[in-house]
Amino acid sequence: MLRIDAAGVHYRHLNEQIRETVRAGETVLVLDNVNGQRYIGTGLESDQVRITIHGVPGNDLAAFMSGPAITVWGNAQDGVSNTMNSGTVVVHGGAGDVLGYGMRGGKLFIRGDVGYRVGIHMKEYKDLVPVLMVGGRAGAFFGEYMAGGRLILLGLDRPAGSPLTGDYLGTGMHGGVIYLRGRPEEHTLGREVKMFDLDEVDWAFLNPLLDEFCRYYDRDPGRLRAAEFRKLVPVSHRPYGLLYTP
Amino acid sequence: MRNYLPPEYIVHIDQDRCRRCGECVRTCAFGTLRFEHGAWRQAMSVFQHGRDDLERVFDRIRDNVPDRVAADNKKCVQCHYCVAHCPEGAISIQPNPLAYRGNHHWEPHHLKNIWLQAETGGMVLTGSGNDKAYFSYFDHMVLDACQVTNPSIDPLREPMELRTYLGSLPDALEFESGPEGPVLKTRLAPSVRLDTPLVFPAMSYGAISLNAQKALAKAAVSCGILMNTGEGGMHEDLYPYAHRMVVQVASGRFGVNPGYLRRGAVVEIKIGQGAKPGIGGHLPGEKVDEGVSQTRMIPVGSDALSPAPHHDIYSIEDLSQLIFALKEATEYTKPVSVKIAAVHNVAAIASGIARAGADIITIDGFRGGTGATPLAIRDHVGIPIEMALAAVDDRLRREGIRNRVSLVASGGIRHSGDVAKAIALGADAVAIGTAALIAMGCRLCQKCYTGNCNWGIATQKPELTARLDPDRAAENLANLIRGWSLELKEILGALGLNSVESLRGSRLRLRGVGLSDADLQVLGIRNAGVGA
Ligand code: SF4
Numbered sequence: 001m002l003r004i005d006a007a008g009v010h011y012r013h014l015n016e017q018i019r020e021t022v023r024a025g026e027t028v029l030v031l032d033n034v035n036g037q038r039y040i041g042t043g044l045e046s047d048q049v050r051i052t053i054h055g056v057p058g059n060d061l062a063a064f065m066s067g068p069a070i071t072v073w074g075n076a077q078d079g080v081s082n083t084m085n086s087g088t089v090v091v092h093g094g095a096g097d098v099l100g101y102g103m104r105g106g107k108l109f110i111r112g113d114v115g116y117r118v119g120i121h122m123k124e125y126k127d128l129v130p131v132l133m134v135g136g137r138a139g140a141f142f143g144e145y146m147a148g149g150r151l152i153l154l155g156l157d158r159p160a161g162s163p164l165t166g167d168y169l170g171t172g173m174h175g176g177v178i179y180l181r182g183r184p185e186e187h188t189l190g191r192e193v194k195m196f197d198l199d200e201v202d203w204a205f206l207n208p209l210l211d212e213f214c215r216y217y218d219r220d221p222g223r224l225r226a227a228e229f230r231k232l233v234p235v236s237h238r239p240y241g242l243l244y245t246p
Numbered sequence: 247m248r249n250y251l252p253p254e255y256i257v258h259i260d261q262d263r264c265r266r267c268g269e270c271v272r273t274c275a276f277g278t279l280r281f282e283h284g285a286w287r288q289a290m291s292v293f294q295h296g297r298d299d300l301e302r303v304f305d306r307i308r309d310n311v312p313d314r315v316a317a318d319n320k321k322c323v324q325c326h327y328c329v330a331h332c333p334e335g336a337i338s339i340q341p342n343p344l345a346y347r348g349n350h351h352w353e354p355h356h357l358k359n360i361w362l363q364a365e366t367g368g369m370v371l372t373g374s375g376n377d378k379a380y381f382s383y384f385d386h387m388v389l390d391a392c393q394v395t396n397p398s399i400d401p402l403r404e405p406m407e408l409r410t411y412l413g414s415l416p417d418a419l420e421f422e423s424g425p426e427g428p429v430l431k432t433r434l435a436p437s438v439r440l441d442t443p444l445v446f447p448a449m450s451y452g453a454i455s456l457n458a459q460k461a462l463a464k465a466a467v468s469c470g471i472l473m474n475t476g477e478g479g480m481h482e483d484l485y486p487y488a489h490r491m492v493v494q495v496a497s498g499r500f501g502v503n504p505g506y507l508r509r510g511a512v513v514e515i516k517i518g519q520g521a522k523p524g525i526g527g528h529l530p531g532e533k534v535d536e537g538v539s540q541t542r543m544i545p546v547g548s549d550a551l552s553p554a555p556h557h558d559i560y561s562i563e564d565l566s567q568l569i570f571a572l573k574e575a576t577e578y579t580k581p582v583s584v585k586i587a588a589v590h591n592v593a594a595i596a597s598g599i600a601r602a603g604a605d606i607i608t609i610d611g612f613r614g615g616t617g618a619t620p621l622a623i624r625d626h627v628g629i630p631i632e633m634a635l636a637a638v639d640d641r642l643r644r645e646g647i648r649n650r651v652s653l654v655a656s657g658g659i660r661h662s663g664d665v666a667k668a669i670a671l672g673a674d675a676v677a678i679g680t681a682a683l684i685a686m687g688c689r690l691c692q693k694c695y696t697g698n699c700n701w702g703i704a705t706q707k708p709e710l711t712a713r714l715d716p717d718r719a720a721e722n723l724a725n726l727i728r729g730w731s732l733e734l735k736e737i738l739g740a741l742g743l744n745s746v747e748s749l750r751g752s753r754l755r756l757r758g759v760g761l762s763d764a765d766l767q768v769l770g771i772r773n774a775g776v777g778a
């Protein structure tokens with residue numbers, strides 16, 4: 001195990017140190033006093049590496065990442081898991097905007113609320129199915145242009161009367177599934193999605209993920225499941241097929 | 247409505263020369279030509295009795311009885327595949343002279359599009375570049391040459407340097423003294439070497455065929471230049487050429503993973519493209535076959551939508567964040583390029599991009615080509631590359647940051663003269679997309695969006711892509727690059743220069759012919775007849 005004190009270290013040096021350590025064969029890294037350093041884990045490729053972050057990592061955490069597992073003891077900022085390929089990121093707090101943009105594999109768990117434009121253009125290919133799971137609420141444009149993968153929004157610990165998501169939920173969605181614990185307000189739904197109840201296939205997929213979520217954040221899976229779940233799926237895989245004159 | 251549209255072209259088959267080989271009937275992907283049994287019909291007309299029986303016999307053997315070749319003129323797009331391949335030279339195609347009543351304001355294409363849209367309510371799609379009669383600044387600029395007082399250089403006898411490096415240059419060089427003399431202290435940014443100042447611009451696998459991409463990649467390697475994956479990822483077959491490839495990251499992020507980024511020579515963020523500034527891409531599901539699906543990493547048959555903006559880029563600061571994310575992912579070993587369309591505010595935008603940390607800026611003018619775009623955008627949005635290039639180069643110089651980026655200009659570059667003029671206006675290198683496609687056989691029929699390209703370029707249909715031999719096409723491309731490079735050397739020699747470096751941004755060597763004062767001012771050149 002290697003501990004790095006990130007206090008006052010520029011991101012470029014910090015990330016260089018991380019990459020060199022990983023190249024030298026180290027697999028367990030602990031970063032202390034992280035305070036806004038960007039690009040931690042960006043472009044990192046390894047299935048063995050585990051990074052624990054104490055503090056608040058900066059934007060583009062785990063961008064283009066392929067394989068590693070990152071745990072953040074704190075909040076995260078924007079762009080977590082941007083175009084991520086595989087691996088796991090677990091954030092013990094909230095996170096900012098544009099999480100999981102173009103994400104194509106791996107898992108991202110956020111304990112609390114998230115900002116705008118989360119899960120835009122997530123996609124999937126064969127067995128690469130990305131999962132982005134949010135414990136709290138989400139801002140507008142959740143799952144916009146979604147082309148694949150699974151977005152799960154639990155809406156836990158929500159003040160009474162506060163909406164699950166902002167507007168434009170699933171606008172332009174043409175693949176994948178959004179699971180919602182609770183009922184979104186009708187006016188927030190994008191035109192390209194339809195809401196359904198969950199079937200066995202959904203539960204078979206969702207159950208292990210809910211258990212995983214509860215393990216990370218120490219919650220009771222039974223109580224989590226007790227609420228009403230709905231799913232959003234795209235009306236068409238080709239939402240824009242009729243835009244053109246042949 | 248569609249049924250009442252007159253054909254745009256008339257296909258004429260010289261029935262005397264035609265030997266009914268069937269080549270054209272078999273190969274036209276638009277289904278224009280067919281065999282018709284006119285002679286049979288004529289012969290039948292004399293029968294009064296037993297005609298039904300004969301008809302029945304004929305129905306059985308019909309497919310084996312070629313008669314004359316007939317054309318459904320309405321389907322012809324004038325791509326000339328049949329004309330070029332008819333062994334007897336029996337086919338000719340002409341514009342339909344009687345298509346529409348003449349009118350200087352309401353041109354035929356206006357009427358046609360209105361009728362089509364009245365029927366479908368959709369947008370009119372098109373392919374390749376803007377074909378409207380906009381004023382060409384290239385055609386109103388001329389180059390200088392040496393006479394008497396300063397000798398020209400003969401490139402056949404003397405060395406002539408076309409080598410070009412793309413990448414960021416430091417503001418100043420710092421040295422420290424070492425035991426064997428001064429040692430460079432400044433850490434240089436990564437750059438890539440071009441043997442001649444030309445590159446092939448982004449054309450994705452999906453928009454064009456894998457064979458077309460292979461040809462571009464092979465030619466890029468053999469000529470020491472670059473080709474560009476476009477936004478569709480990199481097919482495995484191209485890995486051997488990856489060291490000469492620009493890997494593109496567009497808003498759809500198709501096929502982007504750490505391996506992809508590391509494999510390429512340059513990473514390019516696509517913000518915009520000249521044929522469709524400000525709008526996204528849309529590869530229809532029909533073009534997403536097994537190979538495209540694998541390379542883009544999306545399911546077969548699903549639409550590949552690229553949103554208009556990158557949703558993680560809403561500002562120069564956001565752009566900077568992605569630039570450095572890519573630099574981090576490639577450990578600062580590769581230049582990062584940003585491609586934008588030439589629009590009104592291009593100079594300020596380019597300045598922002600240079601300050602955001604890009605190493606290369608690619609500017610695509612409004613003549614740039616595309617696989618598919620709404621006609622309304624292609625023909626009416628964006629500005630000419632000549633103006634954009636001059637404005638950007640000027641602005642970056644005035645701000646003292648021209649060295650921080652290399653400029654690549656594209657959008658309708660037709661010959662080495664255009665290349666030389668673009669370099670004199672400030673380009674480090676020039677990207678040639680449409681010219682490259684033409685070298686591979688493209689006839690500019692503008693039907694790339696249909697996926698029926700008869701020349702095997704803008705299609706994924708196996709029977710059509712098989713028509714493009716990547717080795718042959720690569721040779722044609724390499725020949726084109728060689729030809730233009732030779733001409734470029736001659737132009738440089740005539741200018742009394744022995745390296746392309748010396749022409750870069752040297753607007754004193756350009757003169758305007760028939761341009762307005764405002765034009766001359768934006769281009770930063772003088773009028774013909776005005777001396778040094
Ligand atoms: S290719 Fe030429 S010779 Fe052959 S059928 Fe067509 S028109 Fe006749």
Ligand code: SF4
Pocket residue numbers: 325373374683687688689690691692693694695698699700701702703704
């Ligand atoms: S690439 Fe093919 S379809 Fe497109 S303009 Fe050229 S010949 Fe026509």
